[in-house]
Amino acid sequence: MEIVVNGERRTVGEGLTLEGLVREMGFLEKPVVCEVNLSIVSRKDWAGAVLSPGDTVEVIGFVGGG
Numbered sequence: 001m002e003i004v005v006n007g008e009r010r011t012v013g014e015g016l017t018l019e020g021l022v023r024e025m026g027f028l029e030k031p032v033v034c035e036v037n038l039s040i041v042s043r044k045d046w047a048g049a050v051l052s053p054g055d056t057v058e059v060i061g062f063v064g065g066g
Helices: 018-024 043-048
Strands: 002-005 008-011 032-036 039-041 056-061
Touching (some): 018 032
Parallel strands (some): 002 056
Antiparallel strands (some): 032 039, 032 056
16 A cells, blocks of 8 residues: 655555554654654554555654754
């Protein structure tokens, strides 16, 4: 199925969860916030958030500094 991740079309397997996507992207252990279709999804809900064709996902990381 096709979804949009951070503005780019991406083909992923059916039944992929938000947690699985973040893991594939290498961000699972990093401080990130995820938004699906303009709604922020709590990290505790990522494993149950099954993505659907056409979903738009934003994965936003934090950068420290000063």
